[in-house]
Amino acid sequence: xxxxxxxxxxxxxxxxxxxxxxxxxxxxxxxxxxxxxxxxxxxxxxxxxxxxxxxxxxxxxxxxxxxxxxxxxxxxxxxxxxxxxxxxxxxxxxxxxxxxxxx
Amino acid sequence: xxxxxxxxxxxxxxxxxxxxxxxxxxxxxxxxxxxxxxxxxxxxxxxxxxxxxxxxxxxxxxxxxxxxxxxxxxxxxxxxxxxxxxxxxxxxxxxxxxxxxxxxxxxxxxxxxxxxxxxxxxxxxxxxxxxxxxxxxxxxxxxxxxxxxxxxxxxxxxxxxxxxxxxxxxxxxxxxxxxxxxxxxxxxxxxxx
Amino acid sequence: xxxxxxxxxxxxxxxxxxxxxxxxxxxxxxxxxxxxxxxxxxxxxxxxxxxxxxxxxxxxxxxxxxxxxxxxxxxxxxxxxxxxxxxxxxxxxxxxxxxxxxxxxxxxxxxxxxxxxxxxxxxxxxxxxxxxxxxxxxxxxxxxxxxxxxxxxxxxxxxxxxxxxxxxxxxx
Amino acid sequence: xxxxxxxxxxxxxxxxxxxxxxxxxxxxxxxxxxxxxxxxxxxxxxxxxxxxxxxxxxxxxxxxxxxxxxxxxxxxxxxxxxxxxxxxxxxxxxxxxxxxxxxxxxxxxxxxxxxxxxxxxxxxxxxxxxxxxxxxxxxxxxxxxxxxxxxxxxxxxxxxxxxxxxxxxxxxxxxxxxxxxxxxxxxxxxxxxxxxxxxxxxxxxxxxxxxxxxxxxxxxxxxxxxxxxxxxxxxxxxxxxxxxxxxxxxxxxxxxxxxxxxxxxxxxxxxxxxxxxxxxxxxxxxxxxxxxxxxxxxxxxxxxxxxxxxxxxxxxxxxxxxxxxxxxxxxxxxxxxxxxxxxxxxxxxxxxxxxxxxxxxxxxxxxxxxxxxxxxxxxxxxxxxx
Numbered sequence: 008x009x010x011x012x013x014x015x016x017x018x019x020x021x022x023x024x025x026x027x028x029x030x031x032x033x034x035x036x037x038x039x040x041x042x043x044x045x046x047x048x049x050x051x052x053x054x055x056x057x058x059x060x061x062x063x064x065x066x067x068x069x070x071x072x073x074x075x076x077x078x079x080x081x082x083x084x085x086x087x088x089x090x091x092x093x094x095x096x097x098x099x100x101x102x103x104x105x106x107x108x109x110x
Numbered sequence: 111x112x113x114x115x116x117x118x119x120x121x122x123x124x125x126x127x128x129x130x131x132x133x134x135x136x137x138x139x140x141x142x143x144x145x146x147x148x149x150x151x152x153x154x155x156x157x158x159x160x161x162x163x164x165x166x167x168x169x170x171x172x173x174x175x176x177x178x179x180x181x182x183x184x185x186x187x188x189x190x191x192x193x194x195x196x197x198x199x200x201x202x203x204x205x206x207x208x209x210x211x212x213x214x215x216x217x218x219x220x221x222x223x224x225x226x227x228x229x230x231x232x233x234x235x236x237x238x239x240x241x242x243x244x245x246x247x248x249x250x251x252x253x254x255x256x257x258x259x260x261x262x263x264x265x266x267x268x269x270x271x272x273x274x275x276x277x278x279x280x281x282x283x284x285x286x287x288x289x290x291x292x293x294x295x296x297x298x299x300x301x302x303x
Numbered sequence: 304x305x306x307x308x309x310x311x312x313x314x315x316x317x318x319x320x321x322x323x324x325x326x327x328x329x330x331x332x333x334x335x336x337x338x339x340x341x342x343x344x345x346x347x348x349x350x351x352x353x354x355x356x357x358x359x360x361x362x363x364x365x366x367x368x369x370x371x372x373x374x375x376x377x378x379x380x381x382x383x384x385x386x387x388x389x390x391x392x393x394x395x396x397x398x399x400x401x402x403x404x405x406x407x408x409x410x411x412x413x414x415x416x417x418x419x420x421x422x423x424x425x426x427x428x429x430x431x432x433x434x435x436x437x438x439x440x441x442x443x444x445x446x447x448x449x450x451x452x453x454x455x456x457x458x459x460x461x462x463x464x465x466x467x468x469x470x471x472x473x474x475x
Numbered sequence: 476x477x478x479x480x481x482x483x484x485x486x487x488x489x490x491x492x493x494x495x496x497x498x499x500x501x502x503x504x505x506x507x508x509x510x511x512x513x514x515x516x517x518x519x520x521x522x523x524x525x526x527x528x529x530x531x532x533x534x535x536x537x538x539x540x541x542x543x544x545x546x547x548x549x550x551x552x553x554x555x556x557x558x559x560x561x562x563x564x565x566x567x568x569x570x571x572x573x574x575x576x577x578x579x580x581x582x583x584x585x586x587x588x589x590x591x592x593x594x595x596x597x598x599x600x601x602x603x604x605x606x607x608x609x610x611x612x613x614x615x616x617x618x619x620x621x622x623x624x625x626x627x628x629x630x631x632x633x634x635x636x637x638x639x640x641x642x643x644x645x646x647x648x649x650x651x652x653x654x655x656x657x658x659x660x661x662x663x664x665x666x667x668x669x670x671x672x673x674x675x676x677x678x679x680x681x682x683x684x685x686x687x688x689x690x691x692x693x694x695x696x697x698x699x700x701x702x703x704x705x706x707x708x709x710x711x712x713x714x715x716x717x718x719x720x721x722x723x724x725x726x727x728x729x730x731x732x733x734x735x736x737x738x739x740x741x742x743x744x745x746x747x748x749x750x751x752x753x754x755x756x757x758x759x760x761x762x763x764x765x766x767x768x769x770x771x772x773x774x775x776x777x778x779x780x781x782x783x784x785x786x787x788x789x790x791x792x793x794x795x796x797x798x799x800x801x802x803x804x805x806x807x808x809x810x811x812x813x814x815x816x817x818x819x820x821x822x823x824x825x826x827x828x829x830x831x832x833x834x835x836x837x838x839x840x841x842x843x844x845x846x847x848x849x850x851x852x853x854x855x856x857x858x859x860x861x
Contacts, residue, residue, distance in 0.1 A: 009309055009353055012420050018317050018350075020411045022324055022343075024404045029328035031400040032393045037378050041327055041340050044371065048347055051363075058434065059354045060420070065434040066445040070453075072359050073446070076366050077457050081464035083371045087378040088468035094382040095474065103394060111844075114789065121537045121788040128536040145541040305501045334629060338576065341622055361611045369618025369651065373644055376625055380641075439608060439668060 015056040022049035034101045040086045047079040157267050160221045160234030162214050165256045166263055174257060176231035178207035182223035190216035191223065210253040214240055230274050236266045313353045320346030331392045333383065337375050344368050355436035480766040483601055511603040515592045523742040524554035530783045537787035561735035569728045571632035580627030581729065581736035587616040588743040595750045596671050598760045598768030609670040610662065613751060614655055617706060621647040624725050631728030639724030642794060643715035646705060649798055653805035654702035660695040660816040661686055661755040674759035685758035690832040691815040696756035698809050700778065703748035707741055710786040714794055749778035804843050811839045
């Protein structure tokens, strides 16, 4: 472990905070999806950090990280499909303009 | 799939054969290497290849055939010919141009001046490597640069040269015959004036 | 002298990733935000390399940068209108969000720094002792050995996500 | 022969011994890394320059003309002349382009092209870094060119380059999947991802036990090579930069040194793709008599020759044909190829193995070709025209 565990955990907390800020503040749906990617990455950093510092069975940490990556990819795919369908109907990508449950 | 392989075979044969093909300079017929090292090797120009016009004189640069009739200047589509008629001492117009300029940057080598000229005075040249340091001044050719001997014309366009000489000789004889046939009528008229 | 250089390099990479993450959140032009996310992902991949988790680093670059970001850029391109530049990209709740998140970071950060991580492991020493690096061979055996059931479930989810995305985005 | 084979390795060791006289041990590591990096940084652009010369001469000779021969003896100084021309040309940035990304795109496209050199085994223990995930590293890094090309096309705010960008992303993404799958048989056979181990695994029969001589190896070789040609946008698949349709595709708005960078990235990826195909299936530096790096160079430049030979012959594919080929033909065939590799290793007896694998491969490729009959609209019947 080249650098102590705490520094990596602080890094992932900051990443997580930035991701959540992005989700809360962004108006563009694609922007929100990007921030969700950021949050998932911060989770991954935690997993790998712990898998290396023998608080966790090393292989389990990395296997979970792989699953997180694949599920993030699936999440992004379906999310962007919804965004495209939305854009085709409402011609807008901004969350606060999409305020009707049925149109 | 096999069409692709056959195609590749052809190009490979072409590639390998290209090292054994004879390098014929004007190898326009199939098979030879078509590359031509331009400045050193040149394709001989076709006879009717036309580039910038030139004025033709028979023996000396002064007795040029052009009589400054201005037809070619009027006919020229881009209007790149400029002619000023020469005057003798008493101011009477002469059958000779004093200034004959062609602007080569404007001339589009169409050859209409050659067809329009009744006196076979202007013809299209084969010389295409024309350049100049400035944009305009050096490419406006004056009369002295345009004048070329009839021998040059004979060299670059042999068949046309023979046809034109034939035509000119016939005209000269017709004019001489007409001159001998009725020398009297012109004297009869002046006494009444 | 080499480990100091390596430490400096890693701290630099972490700092750059944070700056790129801020870029993702704050940049008005959505395309620049996506590119900053690519920067963050590469920074995180470098961090994984520093933690000797090469397979995860390479999978991250291959999957995230190669596939997910291409998808995001495609979405941006299809939904981007030239007029978007003038519309404000952030809504009004940025101040409360900032305060809440600042409190969150301070709380968690303090917690992190205070705990003595060696308790987890039960051995002495300030820093938890280190596990051997996981190489791809062990990972492969685990994925198809101990974790074969989640592996199959994830592939089923992938297929479902694929078909779902096609059905949703199809222009019928 | 051993001396010639290890000539580069020994020379590097000699330099290191020389340097160790007055440098601390840590610095030696850095110096050895710098030597390898220096070698690659010199070899990369150099091979790119002379690949352009090689291509122009080859395609010229195919079309019965000689190709560049005025600058230098056989036109050998032509690449240098091109370089100077590229340097002196004015660097035009379109007004509407967003400057940062427009400037960044050529840089980001050259980085993966150079990174990939670090994993290629040029000769026996002549590989810059022997990563134990070498091949995966190559695939991950070549996935980054998609983003770079898209940055270039999106930033130049030009309809043609945007079209080129869309086509590039479609092509690169859809050819990356079969490429990864086409590399899997070599990994299965050699049991490791590191390129050096893959080459060592092809070392039997005094250097001639290449994977390409097995049925699944031959199919894998063709698939990997085809996907490689598509990855670097070379001729049968050069739809993204189709001069006749969309002016110059994604690098329409680039001129001068930036265009040279695009050009360099393309030709370096031509070299690395051929090098990787040679490493995976043609036994990298394995060979009976010549020194190892000579074998590597012969194989790689043979594959580069084939890629440029494609350029002299094949017409361009339509977009739907290109996508159809990737998803409906290459992908299933590579999956079946992995199945056949597995079978190859779990059946004993040469006859059974050969028969089984060749049978499966032939039948499956024939069935796939049947399924991919191009859609031919039936001939229209004109009642009144006749």
